[in-house]
Amino acid sequence: MIDIVDVVTRRYHDSVRLMQVSRSIADMNGVQASMVAMGTDLNLELLSEMGFDTGHTTGSGADDLLIAVRADDQATADLARAEVDRLLTAAPRPAAGAPFTPPPPHTVESAADSVGANLALISVPGPHAFVEAMAALEHGMHVMVFSDNVSVEHELALKTKAATEDLLVMGPDCGTAIVHGLGLGFSNVVEPGPVAITGASGTGIQQLCCLFDASGVGVRHALGTGTRDLSAEIGARSTLAALDALDADPEVEVIVLVSKPPDPSVAESVGDAVSACRTPVVNAMLGSADVTLEAAARQAVEVLGKPWVEPPTWRTEIATSRSGALRGLFSGGTLRAEAKAIAEEGLGQLADEPGVPGHWLCDFGDDRYTRGRAHPMIDPAIRLDALAATIDDSETGVVVVDVVLGHAAHPDPASGLVPLVEDARNWGVAVIVSLCGSRGDPQGRDDQARRLMEAGAEVYQSNAAAAGRAVQLTEGVGGG
Amino acid sequence: MGDLNSLLDQEPVVAAAGVDLLADAIETQAGRVARTDWRPSAPGAEHALAILAADGRARPANRDAVERLLAVRPQLVDVVPAHSIVPDLSEGTLLHAGPPIEWADCSGPLRGALTGAMLYEGLAGNLEEAAALAPSILLSPCHHHGAVGPMAGVVSASMPVVVVEDAAGSGVAYATLNEGLGKVLRYGAYGPEVIERLEWMERVLGPTLGDAIRRHGPVDLGTIISQALQMGDDGHNRNRAATSLFLRQVGADLIASESVPVTDRSDVFRFIDSNDHFMLNLIMASGKLAVDAAAGVDGASLVTTMARNGTEFGVRLSGTGDTWFTAPAPIVDGLYLGSYTAADANPDIGDSAITETVGLGGFAMAAAPAIVGFVGGTADGAIRRTLEMYEITLAEHPSYRIPILEDRGTPTGIDATRVVRTGVVPQINTGVAGREPGVGMVGAGLVQAPMECFVEAVRSLAARPSAPTAAEDFRPWPDDDAAPYRDEIGGST
Incomplete structure (x- = not known):
């Protein structure tokens, strides 16, 4: 049997609270008696009656806290002593249904405290995103930074901090993630499954999810790492961390690594990390026409030993176009990058900006188009205006557009596109749609596809197939 | 310290700041999300x-x-004339509340209080003399002298001040005694009744209370404040409970001041009892101790x-x-x-x-x-x-x-x-x-x-x-948010 008697000078707690603490301690296994009370004469007397040695409590008074514990052994006594401190310093929160209205949280940290969050989703305007994301990391949370217009220096600071805390930063400019089945940002509805995806590509991840969905293969995680993660400055910090974590997840049977064209030296170090993985990794780092998202998805499905199902297409007539240039108006950066690699095989160098002569493919989701406004997947106005102008342009022969479905995307993108597609058909401009959607997406993938098809577009779930078809039409091969 | 692998073990719980659409999408999936009422930071920052x-x-x-702030244990140890203890308070110096200020920029109540203090100290014989003298008086913020004062916060050499020490040893802070409500110096009043009260405080209140405190021994102000919050005080605009607790605690020793005439003892008791804000100045000195x-x-x-x-x-x-x-x-x-x-x-x-x-x-x-x-x-x-x-x-x-x-x-x-x-x-x-x-x-x-x-x-x-010269200057803190101030509950077995 062990007795502990502590005096903490000048530490006041009210007696009700102290009686609650005494009772909690007395209820602990192996504790025989306990008294936590202020050092009044009455309490000192009580303590003495309980058989505690009050020798060194002499001189303590009503402003001093007495802590007495009698336990079976030293370890239990120490545990109980520590529990007293914990109970007295713990910050209780009002129970639900408290008789007042708490103010809404103003910081991501206090929002997190209210639900016990472990992941912060930051989509505040770019100039403010760094401060919020850093605060979330300081608070011990993983962070997804949806915001763009964040500087490279700040991205590096966030990722360096995350590495020291064993936390993951997805972004900045990370549009898509799926964590344990929960879609964050722009994400398609997919079933749970054995696939994990990571890399610096939002729409690349979405395209892969949809292609897997077409083959009936589910996705467990998709960890976007931010547009610039595989640049020389950032050095794939988040992609490497994500790869490591995914490799350690026993439920993951195949990993697909996807990226817009990476920095060559970074691609090399990522390659080294890939070869160290125990889980099979399929490479979908874009940059040449022979690496496509469709080919990568197919390879992953084969690794799983599942049958590959060709991604669906929707077309009732074979579009024929007047002769002219290929113009691509994308909202997804990776979809554009993949289309560009495919188009340049056939058509040579392409421009990145609209309004120039010749072929061009533009990404309207890029930073310079989203400053101070919503992404075109949410608010399609900027791209619809550009599309109307492109159809009016007599040099345009073939137009390729992407349509991205899923959570957070526009509820009915076809509604804005259908009249323009009809207009294009009247002018003899062929419209090819790359439809990034899964069977379960809230917009209704097949309905969106049908309406676009009926307006005169050819619709492909595979972006690579859409790009290939657009190039074919531009080259005047026609047919189908 | 996070754990990257644990992120992937279960569905995450999300805290969202920014566009509502993204939080909506999580709720659509029956995911758990808390929203932030986020606003941009103040302009220019x-x-x-x-x-x-x-x-x-x-x-x-x-x-x-903040650990240093919370570790302070304020206790009232004495009441003595300001000139005997407040640093750099010479006879011609007047302390005031707030940041440094020149006479020309002083507002009405501060001018009134400074005028009253000049009359009280005998620096000026009347209002005209006070007005003439005012621009040459040395003004200094209380905060630069380990002191704090409510409202105008004027402290002059003869005023009695409370001496509040840190039982944990960090230092000492001072404040004048609270005059009560109504026409009082700290609100800028300087009429004869104000000056008379200040003189009584110097002659009777200060010495009597000082005698009682010395007999009582250090008064633990932190405990009084803790209890007063449980009794409906905020420690600033309501100090009724704290004042009562204080008076209860020192009452017996006040009565025992045999060297003071009994009428003075009872006047002091009545003065404190009739001023719900008497404890405010003591709480302020406790705060000053903590922030310093x-x-x-x-x-x-x-x-x-x-x-x-x-x-x-x-x-x-x-x-x-x-x-x-x-x-x-x-x-x-x-x-x-x-x-x-x-x-x-x-x-x-x-x-x-x-x-x-x-x-x-x-x-x-x-x-x-x-x-x-x-x-x-x-x-x-x-x-x-x-x-x-x-x-x-x-x-x-x-x-x-x-x-x-x-x-x-x-x-x-x-x-x-x-x-x-x-x-x-x-x-x-x-x-x-x-x-x-x-x-x-x-x-x-x-x-x-x-x-x-x-x-x-x-x-x-x-x-x-930026750039610290020696990394060891920066004490890394154990990441233990649940009980960051546990150390102060020390004690011995």
């Missing part, structure tokens, strides 16, 4: 906030500073001073040395006495915002349902006000607790970067002085600290030299 966020020193520095202990921590954005001189509102940070960051003092949103209106009110004045600086006053509003009239009359409003202050503070006070919040500690230790980042400014409970000298108190109410002070302070903190 974006760059500074980013610099400080990237500077890894801020967090440990603030932990260190927290001053001078490199990189800390902890607010160590909020004080007003009737013309300007000033703020100081732990990490920016003695520099004051000031803005025009705001007008108090209050309830007025008699026929007074806001037009009669002077801009905000006094060092008493020291109470909010240490987690009392407006920050402990939830503990004081009796004075919810100041927040629109609802208890709900009082509680919301306190809850909102947790957004801008670094700690929850281990001893000052609020019963209705399940005994949660009061929000303590204002972080200027949080103020600027969230746009939530400290809420201060305060009295209102009349605009004209000599009028006195006209009301009481609430005031919001001006954001500009905090923006300037944060910019200055961000602009200080």
